[in-house]
Amino acid sequence: MSAARTEVREVWANGHPVYLGPGSLAALQQRLDGIDGDVLHLVLGDSNTLRHCLPELLRHVPALREAELIEVPPGEASKDIRVCSDIWRHLLERGADRQALLVCLGGGVVTDLGGFVAGTYKRGIRFVNVPTSLMGMVDAAIGGKTGVDLAGVKNMVGLFHDPLAVHVHVPFLRTLGKRELLNGLAEMIKHGLVADADHWEAILQAPLHDLDALTPLIERSAEIKCAVVKEDPLDLGHRKVLNFGHTIGHAIEAHSWEGAGRGLLHGEAVAAGMICAAWLSWRRDGLPREELDRITDHLLGLYKPYPFAAADAHRLIELMRHDKKNAEGSFRFTLLHRIGEAVVDQRITPAQVKEALEHYHDLVRHRAQGEEVP
Ligand SMILES: NC(=O)c1ccc[n+]([C@@H]2O[C@H](COP(=O)([O-])OP(=O)(O)OC[C@H]3O[C@@H](n4cnc5c(N)ncnc54)[C@H](O)[C@@H]3O)[C@@H](O)[C@H]2O)c1
Ligand SMILES: [Zn+2]
Incomplete structure (x- = not known):
């Protein structure tokens, strides 16, 4: 051998x-x-x-x-x-x-x-x-x-x-299957966003159909997961960086299974959640606008948008409240300071979540109509 x-x-x-x-x-x-x-x-x-x-x-x-x-x-x-x-x-x-x-x-x-x-x-x-x-x-x-x-x-x-x-x-x-591959890719994108800007750049360039090219990226993601859990084996602190995109993502995932349409896979919902969380990061934590745009474009290019009605924001926020990780009153988000650097436990009010959901809703609507989003 x-x-x-x-x-x-x-x-x-x-x-x-x-x-x-x-x-x-x-x-x-x-x-x-x-x-x-x-x-x-x-x-x-x-x-x-x-x-x-x-x-x-x-x-x-x-x-x-x-x-x-x-x-x-x-x-x-x-x-x-x-x-x-x-x-x-x-x-x-x-x-x-x-x-x-x-x-x-x-x-x-x-x-x-x-x-x-x-x-x-x-x-x-x-x-x-x-x-x-x-x-x-x-x-x-x-x-x-x-x-x-x-x-x-x-x-x-x-x-x-x-x-x-x-x-x-x-x-x-x-x-x-390709859908399952994209499902896992969402977590890899998250790893790059919260922990390693070079990894994020490499994923942006990666040909998805080529497993040989993907192999080092998959291994890098596994390493990032290892490093994070090693620091926080019982999920009491630092592991929260891995929640990026998940606070809203979990609610979108649950919501997608309530309706008559096809339910979303976890990674598909997290992709939508990451778009919302990146927008909140821009509003709250100084994520540069240009980085927000790159994240949004890449995720919208890879994942089919989730077209919820504007009135569904209320239900999504209710679902977030059911999530055991969300304390009373405001929500605790993992946000990005910049690509590759996450901050945990950021307080976000329901009103801010609603704004983020409206932003996502507008993005999806404009995209369907082939318009630029202001
Ligand atoms: N323990 C943790 O830290 C942790 C983290 C993330 C997710 N999860 C859990 O993982 C589960 C989701 O995992 P998943 O996305 O792998 O789902 P899954 O295990 O259901 O696999 C997805 C589908 O792909 C098929 N499949 C798997 N490997 C295949 C292969 N090589 N070729 C062809 N088909 C294959 C499976 O049969 C299944 O139909 C959820 O229950 C989630 O809660 C756990
Ligand atoms: Zn996940």
Whole structure:
């Protein structure tokens, strides 16, 4: 095997390493080889990831060829306590003891669900994340947050449980659809905006259809996520920089699922949220106008605008109030001082949020009519 194919970099998040580079799956094989004793290996995936990614995983990690497979249906609905219960039962029937090791092969749904199951079964067994979606590689698989949804509320039940490691193998993305790719790209754009202006510039130039060109950018984003969670493992302070675009974004995401139209993916809603937050940053925190315009143009060029009616602003603000992260009265925003530098805990009043939403609404309307926005 050539040196290039085995090249691997280890970057630490809070309590776990992330392996990047063409040798990242070889590093998983090595880790499994290095564990003594009789270890039951299990691979959890959804029907898409087991179909598209399992053969490639087994090619690189022969130690998993005898692993037990556990399949869940694709989609957010699998982040449910009943699905956990099925998996716990499955583990029990297969005689999984505390030495067992669960490999989560999938997007954020599989890694959130699998991490939670691993963290609770017999008071905690080991697990490894092998993300297969872009969202998973740059965000969901890293940082040790696990959990499932309850009564329609996302991530209501969960725990911090670190994987043994995260292995990022970018070629898995070959079978991921374009919409899902853009979904994860929104988080990468966010990483550049809040932490690394050069990364943002590189993403602006990146050809989205070329995975080879995207690979170093994906790895840089994973590194940024690692660095941020390392500083704030329990999400008490600095990790809030990662909320940029999410305060309004979460409300837009929820709102999009209320109507008759097609719901937005998380990253699509965050893209709209980032446009609003960038505008607030210009108004409140001195983000230069020229930087605001570049952010707005880039995001509007990539993501289909969300055309809510002007009267919906009230409902969006109500949804923001339901968000557990928003204190009474005003909202706490992460804003940009300039591209690459974020400030957290900025107080924004509901009236200012309304203005930002109106700005977004005008942008979308003018764009649909092919006009310049003043
Ligand atoms: N724990 C965290 O810190 C964190 C951070 C961000 C998001 N999340 C969670 O992650 C979830 C979203 O993750 P997601 O966007 O990866 O969604 P997902 O796991 O549902 O994956 C999206 C779709 O892509 C398919 N897929 C995945 N990899 C594929 C591949 N290589 N080829 C073909 N199809 C593939 C999946 O089957 C699914 O249909 C949410 O539940 C969210 O709450 C968690
Ligand atoms: Zn997000």
